[in-house]
Amino acid sequence: MMRRKIHARPRFWLLLSLTAALVFSVSLLVTHSRLDAASAQVSALTEQRDQLVREIGELQEEIDFVQTDAYVERAARDELGLIMPGEVRYVNAAS
8 A cells, every 4th residue: 555645735835824924923913012011001100109209208208307396396386376485476466
């Protein structure tokens, strides 16, 4: 019994190559799209983190100031209307 050799036609290889190229191209485009989306998300989150770090720094400065005698004195004057011993309060009666 003699075996027959199967010969692939050139058109088969062309179609196979085109199909493989198409699949590869679509896969590349999808991956590139996902990478762009992830990159945009990383940029947005980085900006958000930087903003939070700035806010934390500002709040820490405020906390540090609130713990000073200068803040206590200012709060006593502004909010409670207190004055230091020896000071005289002037009130404008015209208003």
